[in-house]
Structure formats: C-alpha cells, structure tokens
Amino acid sequence: MKVKLIANPAAGRKAPEKIAAIRARLLRAGCAIDITITGGRGDAEEAAAAAAVEDWERILVAGGDGTLNEAINGLVPSPIPLGFVPLGTANVLALETGIPGQIADAVDLFLHGCPKRVVTGTAGRRRFLLMAGIGFDAATVHGMNPLVKRLSGKLAYAVSGLQVFCRGPAAPMTVTLENGARISAQGLILGNVKRYGGGFLLFPEAALEEPLLDVCLFRRLSRTVLVRCLWRLARGARIDSPDILRFKTKQAFVEGEKIPVQVDGDPEGTLPMSFASSTDELWLVMPPEKKPAI
Numbered sequence: 460m461k462v463k464l465i466a467n468p469a470a471g472r473k474a475p476e477k478i479a480a481i482r483a484r485l486l487r488a489g490c491a492i493d494i495t496i497t498g499g500r501g502d503a504e505e506a507a508a509a510a511a512v513e514d515w516e517r518i519l520v521a522g523g524d525g526t527l528n529e530a531i532n533g534l535v536p537s538p539i540p541l542g543f544v545p546l547g548t549a550n551v552l553a554l555e556t557g558i559p560g561q562i563a564d565a566v567d568l569f570l571h572g573c574p575k576r577v578v579t580g581t582a583g584r585r586r587f588l589l590m591a592g593i594g595f596d597a598a599t600v601h602g603m604n605p606l607v608k609r610l611s612g613k614l615a616y617a618v619s620g621l622q623v624f625c626r627g628p629a630a631p632m633t634v635t636l637e638n639g640a641r642i643s644a645q646g647l648i649l650g651n652v653k654r655y656g657g658g659f660l661l662f663p664e665a666a667l668e669e670p671l672l673d674v675c676l677f678r679r680l681s682r683t684v685l686v687r688c689l690w691r692l693a694r695g696a697r698i699d700s701p702d703i704l705r706f707k708t709k710q711a712f713v714e715g716e717k718i719p720v721q722v723d724g725d726p727e728g729t730l731p732m733s734f735a736s737s738t739d740e741l742w743l744v745m746p747p748e749k750k751p752a753i
C-alpha cells in the first residue's frame with residue numbers, strides 16, 4: 460500500500476518517538492511511505508492538499524484534532540481515504556469512533572479498516588469535522604498559550620477558561636437559521652459528533668454520517684448558567700434548561716461584534732460567519748460498527 464504519513468511532532472507527549480513507531484510499523488507491513496513532519500500551523504493542510512493530487516492509496520494523520528482538521532481542509536473533496544492515529548490532548552475523534560490509542564492497534568486499523576463517507580461542517584471557508592464554538596469556549600481557545608498546552612495538556616484549557624470566566628458577561632450575538640428565523644444568543648456550539656472537548660457527551664443524537672449539524676444555543680450565558688452547565692457535563696449529565704435551545708440545522712449565519720470562533724479546538728477568526736454542513740467530501744478509515752449482542 461502507498462501511504463502518505465502526515466505527523467505532528469508537537470502533538471502530545473513523546474510524539475517524536477510515537478511517530479517513529481508508526482513509521483516502523485507501516486514499513487513492517489510492506490507499505491511504501493512518504494512522510495511530512497509538520498513544523499507549524501498550515502503544514503499539515505499543505506501536505507494533504509499536495510497528496511490529494513498524487514497517487515496515494517491512503518493518507519494517515521498522526522497528531523491531535525487540530526492536525527486532523529488541517530489535513531481535512533487540505534484534502535477534501537477527495538476519494539482518498541484518511542486515517543488517524545491520536546497523539547494530541549483531547550483526541551475527540553478517537554473517543555467518538557473507537558480509534559485505538561495504542562500505536563500498533565491504530566496503525567493496524569488504518570491498514571485494514573473500511574473507509575466510510577462522513578459529513579463535514581464549514582465555518583466560513585474552513586471545514587470542521589468535530590464541532591465549531593462561538594463565545595466562551597472560542598475565547599478560551601483563542602486565549603490559550605500554546606507552550607502551556609504542550610506542557611500541561613488539558614490544564615491549559617482550564618487556565619484560559621478561568622481567565623475568560625473572570626472577564627464578565629458574554630457578548631450578544633444573533634443567529635439566523637435557514638428558515639429565516641432570528642434568535643438572540645450569548646453562546647453557540649455546532650456539533651458534528653456526540654462528544655465535545657474530550658469525553659463530554661454534549662450531542663447524544665449526533666452522527667458523522669448525518670447531513671445535519673446539532674446545535675446547542677445559549678440564549679443567556681451568565682456565570683451561574685455556565686457553572687451549572689460545566690458541572691453537569693463533568694458529571695456526564697445532559698445540559699438542559701430554559702436558557703438552552705437544542706435543534707438540528709443544515710446552515711446558520713451568526714452575527715456579533717468581533718466574537719471569537721473556534722473549529723475543532725483551534726481559533727478561527729471572529730464573527731460574522733456562516734456555518735453549514737457539507738456531504739460527500741470525506742472518507743474516513745474507522746473501526747467497524749459493533750453489532751448489538753443477541
């Protein structure tokens with residue numbers, strides 16, 4: 460098999476050693492491989508864009524959710540199957556789909572797994588696979604120190620989130636839906652998968668194959684509401700209240716005064732911005748679905 464490997468040596472702890480192990484296992488499996496080691500933001504996207512027009516049978520991304528996002532933005536639309544070995548901080552896709560955390564198992568899945576067509580979302584001109592956030596979570600991502608993230612992992616999110624929490628009330632935004640309805644809000648998360656920020660189950664009904672985005676809209680996001688929601692998420696409980704609207708949509712347009720946006724855990728500019736789902740663009744190598752016990 461001809462494999463293009465795109466690897467991020469800054470994703471998680473001991474990433475260089477893990478990348479070497481991935482390469483060795485691919486070679487032992489008889490693969491002809493070409494490796495791009497990323498050195499900064501945009502490198503994975505550029506490498507995937509080049510691979511999309513070359514004669515590769517599969518592309519393998521080794522890194523975090525941010526590296527995966529870059530590769531997807533460079534690759535799609537393309538029929539070349541994309542695989543993932545999780546090395547990052549949250550690894551939401553791996554948790555969502557059951558991609559193994561062990562290097563050997565993840566590489567074996569990539570080599571022998573069956574590609575499935577999945578839906579992606581768009582935030583402006585950028586695609587996302589997992590989620591897009593507007594408001595508190597995006598401000599947390601925008602304010603995070605990359606060095607602190609690399610050294611402390613998820614603790615970096617908590618430090619930045621506390622700083623955003625102390626700034627005061629969330630700025631208002633207006634969400635316009637595809638039917639023309641306009642809703643005032645102080646926070647918005649659009650999900651393409653069930654999980655958010657790691658193991659938090661925010662969208663129980665979401666699915667990568669579904670051509671709609673799941674929406675969690677906060678009509679009011681005071682500190683009290685935010686603390687209550689975070690507490691329920693931490694306990695694995697569903698966050699529902701009169702301040703929250705949940706629905707599915709094909710597209711939405713969100714306006715606000717320089718309110719930050721994040722996609723798949725990385726900063727992505729500020730409002731205003733349009734959001735939508737896109738089908739038939741990406742093939743992911745994922746574990747087989749588990750059959751229910753009889």
